[in-house]
């Protein structure tokens with residue numbers, strides 16, 4: 165019997181993206197040029213990164229502050245047993261590079277706290293942000309920053325066999341925060357004391373779920389991303405919902421909350437050559453020297469981050485020098501060493517918080533002492549590539565984007 169002769173390799177079989185490029189509206193070039201930030205390299209993030217790499221998305225930026233633990237291994241396609249104890253963002257970046265058929269793929273990663281360490285200027289450079297997170301605080305942070313500079317983002321979430329995907333396109337409302345209850349917003353602060361220092365014992369709730377649910381939610385998230393990047397229609401501000409227990413699939417409308425406070429955006433952003441390794445004095449001189457904000461311009465961190473100069477012990481009221489932003493303070497530091505040795509520990513109700521510390525949030529050359537003027541912006545708590553608000557003497561705001569201080573690590 166004569167066998168069919170099959171050509172082993174035809175030219176189309178040499179193109180790794182041949183099958184997807186046969187889709188009528190597909191643009192491999194658009195995917196190759198796209199800049200996508202993936203926040204969270206856990207269960208959903210692993211699947212999302214794998215999908216982006218296999219689809220040929222050309223520029224991927226991975227953010228996570230966590231390290232790999234044994235309990236991650238059953239849900240993370242990019243991690244191996246030997247990776248336990250290593251940084252999630254770094255290992256994910258290495259594996260995505262291995263997986264990608266495209267040698268030109270550019271992968272950056274950042275090991276740090278999304279809420280406090282990553283400035284809005286980074287979001288400004290992205291075409292799309294994919295949230296692969298498990299907590300409301302980080303989602304609110306992404307949402308706010310994406311609104312400030314109008315970068316679209318896709319949120320994802322899961323619980324047991326249920327999942328949801330929501331695509332937000334600022335300034336088109338609703339936003340993510342529009343549908344949060346006051347209780348959810350209040351609970352998003354639970355890793356802090358009531359004066360915003362970090363609580364030592366805090367641990368995020370662990371989600372009951374499986375690898376299958378993270379694979380499904382990521383597949384839908386990335387499919388929406390691909391459609392968007394290839395200029396196809398997507399449903400902004402809707403919830404794509406799937407409950408795997410009874411195979412219930414639905415698309416739900418989300419409500420617009422007119423009193424939501426997350427819809428602000430920057431009118432205009434000016435690039436400057438100062439970065440966070442410069443001192444506060446460098447920044448204030450630069451801005452007045454360049455006549456950008458005229459004389460006596462102030463760096464205004466109100467509503468964003470607070471710098472604590474000193475505190476008064478919650479037990480004996482003695483003075484404690486701190487000189488750090490609140491998010492870098494452990495709440496226990498509000499008790500002096502003597503009282504701590506005497507067995508006292510921190511409690512939110514010890515004394516009036518308003519009088520318990522001396523803070524500064526607005527900084528100019530007149531109101532700031534020399535010691536603080538010589539602090540770097542990083543020491544002051546300003547994150548990498550932040551867009552900072554500067555208030556002029558005549559009460560006008562301008563927004564400046566700090567330059568890149570090469571904090572992002574690249575995989576070559």
Ligand SMILES: [Zn+2]
Pocket residue numbers: 337338339340341342343421424425426427
């Ligand atoms: Zn909103």
Ligand SMILES: [Zn+2]
Pocket residue numbers: 477478479480481482499500501502503504
């Ligand atoms: Zn004390």
